[in-house]
Amino acid sequence: MAANWISPVPHIAEIVLDKAEKRARVAVRPSADGIAAYLRGRLAEDVPLYVQRTGTDPVAAHLAAVAALDNAYSAAPPEKARHLRAALAACGIYYHHLLRLFFTRMNDASGVSALIATGEAIPPPDVMTALQRVRDEITVLGGRGLTPERGVPGGMTKGLNEDELHQARTMAAALLEFALAAETAFRAHGAEWVRKEDIDLPLPAVAVVDEDGKSSLYTGEVRVVDPRGKVLIDGDLDAVVKFMTGDAPYRVGPLARFNTGAGMPTPQAQKALDRMVADLGSPPLHRVAAIHWLSVIELVAAAELAVAALDQLEPGDSGLRAPLSAPGTGTAAIATGAGVMVQRLALAANGLVTDSQVIIPQLEREVNAALQTTVGDVDPEQMSAETIAAIEGVIRAYQPAFVPEAPFLLRITARGENGATIAQWRKP
Amino acid sequence: MPKPKSVAIYAANGCGGCSQSLLVSDRLSALLDAVHPVFWATQPGDVTQAEIEQYDDREIDILLYAGPVYDDESIATAQLLRRVAKRIVAYGACAHLGGLCGLANLAPEATLHLAPSKDGRFIQPLSAVIAVDYILPGCPPPPAMIARMVDELFLGDELPPAGTVFAATKAVCAECDRRHLATPLTAIKRFHATPPDPEVCLLDQGYICLGPVTRGGCAAVCPRSDRPCTGCAGPLAGVHDQGGTILHALASLVRFTGPDGQRREREVLDSIPDIAGTAYKYSVAASALKRRVNDGS
Ligand code: SF4
Ligand code: SF4
Numbered sequence A: 001m002a003a004n005w006i007s008p009v010p011h012i013a014e015i016v017l018d019k020a021e022k023r024a025r026v027a028v029r030p031s032a033d034g035i036a037a038y039l040r041g042r043l044a045e046d047v048p049l050y051v052q053r054t055g056t057d058p059v060a061a062h063l064a065a066v067a068a069l070d071n072a073y074s075a076a077p078p079e080k081a082r083h084l085r086a087a088l089a090a091c092g093i094y095y096h097h098l099l100r101l102f103f104t105r106m107n108d109a110s111g112v113s114a115l116i117a118t119g120e121a122i123p124p125p126d127v128m129t130a131l132q133r134v135r136d137e138i139t140v141l142g143g144r145g146l147t148p149e150r151g152v153p154g155g156m157t158k159g160l161n162e163d164e165l166h167q168a169r170t171m172a173a174a175l176l177e178f179a180l181a182a183e184t185a186f187r188a189h190g191a192e193w194v195r196k197e198d199i200d201l202p203l204p205a206v207a208v209v210d211e212d213g214k215s216s217l218y219t220g221e222v223r224v225v226d227p228r229g230k231v232l233i234d235g236d237l238d239a240v241v242k243f244m245t246g247d248a249p250y251r252v253g254p255l256a257r258f259n260t261g262a263g264m265p266t267p268q269a270q271k272a273l274d275r276m277v278a279d280l281g282s283p284p285l286h287r288v289a290a291i292h293w294l295s296v297i298e299l300v301a302a303a304e305l306a307v308a309a310l311d312q313l314e315p316g317d318s319g320l321r322a323p324l325s326a327p328g329t330g331t332a333a334i335a336t337g338a339g340v341m342v343q344r345l346a347l348a349a350n351g352l353v354t355d356s357q358v359i360i361p362q363l364e365r366e367v368n369a370a371l372q373t374t375v376g377d378v379d380p381e382q383m384s385a386e387t388i389a390a391i392e393g394v395i396r397a398y399q400p401a402f403v404p405e406a407p408f409l410l411r412i413t414a415r416g417e418n419g420a421t422i423a424q425w426r427k428p
Numbered sequence B: 001m002p003k004p005k006s007v008a009i010y011a012a013n014g015c016g017g018c019s020q021s022l023l024v025s026d027r028l029s030a031l032l033d034a035v036h037p038v039f040w041a042t043q044p045g046d047v048t049q050a051e052i053e054q055y056d057d058r059e060i061d062i063l064l065y066a067g068p069v070y071d072d073e074s075i076a077t078a079q080l081l082r083r084v085a086k087r088i089v090a091y092g093a094c095a096h097l098g099g100l101c102g103l104a105n106l107a108p109e110a111t112l113h114l115a116p117s118k119d120g121r122f123i124q125p126l127s128a129v130i131a132v133d134y135i136l137p138g139c140p141p142p143p144a145m146i147a148r149m150v151d152e153l154f155l156g157d158e159l160p161p162a163g164t165v166f167a168a169t170k171a172v173c174a175e176c177d178r179r180h181l182a183t184p185l186t187a188i189k190r191f192h193a194t195p196p197d198p199e200v201c202l203l204d205q206g207y208i209c210l211g212p213v214t215r216g217g218c219a220a221v222c223p224r225s226d227r228p229c230t231g232c233a234g235p236l237a238g239v240h241d242q243g244g245t246i247l248h249a250l251a252s253l254v255r256f257t258g259p260d261g262q263r264r265e266r267e268v269l270d271s272i273p274d275i276a277g278t279a280y281k282y283s284v285a286a287s288a289l290k291r292r293v294n295d296g297s
Helices: A035-039 A044-051 A058-072 A079-103 A124-142 A162-189 A191-196 A237-244 A254-260 A267-280 A290-311 A364-375 A385-398 B017-023 B028-034 B049-053 B072-084 B093-097 B100-106 B143-155 B242-253 B261-270 B275-279
Strands: A014-018 A024-026 A205-209 A221-225 A231-234 A329-335 A340-347 A353-359 A410-415 A421-427 B005-010 B035-041 B060-066 B085-091 B134-136
Touching: A024 A364, A035 A044, A035 A353, A035 B100, A044 A058, A044 A340, A044 A353, A058 A079, A058 A124, A058 A329, A058 A340, A079 A124, A079 A162, A079 A290, A079 A329, A079 B017, A124 A162, A124 B028, A162 A191, A162 A267, A162 A290, A191 A267, A191 A290, A205 A237, A205 A254, A205 A329, A205 A340, A221 A237, A221 A254, A231 A237, A237 A329, A237 A340, A237 A353, A254 A290, A267 A290, A364 A385, A385 A410, A385 A421, B005 B072, B017 B028, B017 B060, B017 B143, B028 B035, B028 B143, B049 B072, B060 B072, B060 B093, B072 B085, B085 B093, B085 B143, B093 B100, B100 B275, B134 B143, B242 B261, B242 B275
Parallel strands: A014 A410, B005 B035, B005 B060, B060 B085, B085 B134
Antiparallel strands: A014 A024, A205 A221, A221 A231, A329 A340, A340 A353, A410 A421
């Protein structure tokens, strides 16, 4: 039987080397751009359901659509709905980071549980429990585990009863406990790798900041900073969209949040961040490998945010929906595990979608810039073992993993002038 | 001890939700303890056609296929997988019915990666291109249905009969505890604009709920969240066209008496917005509609 590969979470798997371009780049994967074609004519209230099934972070996609609908219907959600959404958003980030950290890199061992942590940092069953727990938390808060469904323009369809709220708080506390244990374990097992990895790539950063200017894992203003930290755009969504859809490479995700916000939004995550900076000797700024460590720290922040949001909630279904005004256009941006998502919706008077734009975080551009800087020009007909190793090094730096040394699947395809495949390498 | 079954998961054309639904399942550990995993592919680069070709005919005992098929390449991959797998499960609404992206079959200029393009690509359910042995419905499949599939297909001594659908045979309504009204339907409502009464059947209140025409097994999660069932588990056994069936049902539920009754009934039925997205949300590609055949001009 041929070699096994276990890859339950999508990751950067294929690099293309083009004879004409002479450079290595990530194979273009399907994007959500085309969703506009089938959203046209659909019910506005169904948009949060459609966009969460486009291959992007489903909790964040749901909440970004709901936020765009709030704006399209000029309906500011009541406080209770905001807290419920905030708890859900935090769980979405937690789920995203848990998947990326523990399930992206796998090998050919005979069971996922055995693959979770190639090191012995965290017992694999604890990781599975945390994953199932965050799924259950999203189910309680949002009605369905992977694809929550309670967001509506102006609020949420349903609140939590007393039992559910108790259950949600208990689970959030356990998620925080796991995140803190993960942070301790990462310092012991993963930090060394981050310390010695030296891919340093200065890029502008795009991220959401909260009202105190700290990194936001949900709503706030979108800020764009240059590689030295100078603010280029602060909250102007039109300018942000233009920047994000332009040609220049930029950074999103945990390292971009680090460079854009004034620290973590929660106390224990801030302490963990201080520990990381002290350990590294200076702020990582553009050190790509820091993404791993920052993802673990954001796991702590997300759990703390969920705990805090649930503390603000009271049981009951009342006061969860604001009245809607006539539909118009609405744009919203929210933080996602991978970066920033922007959704724009234009609605007709009957609440059908007439136009839409969904901008999802694109890691590919940043990776391509890193490949160009680190690997340089490559002639696909003159590939050497060093070049392959250099490409692998870049991709390894970018795949968040709790055990950064763990193997991962990488396929490199060389194409000749007519686009035909002339050679392929596969690792492992 | 019997040899463990070999299992492969091909989810390269899906949105990732189906693959994750299995990953987070409480039964995952039991499944992996009981089987020999061959591959788990979530994007085309994870396992290529050339690699699939290396397997012998029927070498893989069970293959779970998630996502739709939509072009020559995905059809060819599905055919190869059929050759190397003894049994194939259509996992999730995309493989089962074409899924949400099947709505792109109706768009004249769709550009979604899974959408029909100028060279004639369009979304199809897996069973349109290869024989499928089992169906696991849902978008993504709910935990209880996944557990049933794992128990029956992987942990049991005998394989379930071909054609098994790992869902309830009764409709979602059988699992929904909302009470019915005896009054006829006189207006179509939308749940975002008018919050429904939490105790009363959504359809009876005028919200288009696909519960009566959709397979249960999900514990009616959507009506429990105060929103109508969207039909992700597909039609009941023996029903070919899920959307057409709910539209027929609606036509008989809307009733007015008096001289202008018929006109008023027509007005209510004509007021249903986005019929395709409402009645055929996941099933355009598997329905009588299938796809747009003109070029939209
Ligand atoms: S059935 Fe639903 S969850 Fe599964 S791949 Fe299709 S859209 Fe995604
Ligand atoms: S139609 Fe919908 S709300 Fe009514 S009983 Fe069936 S599933 Fe429940």
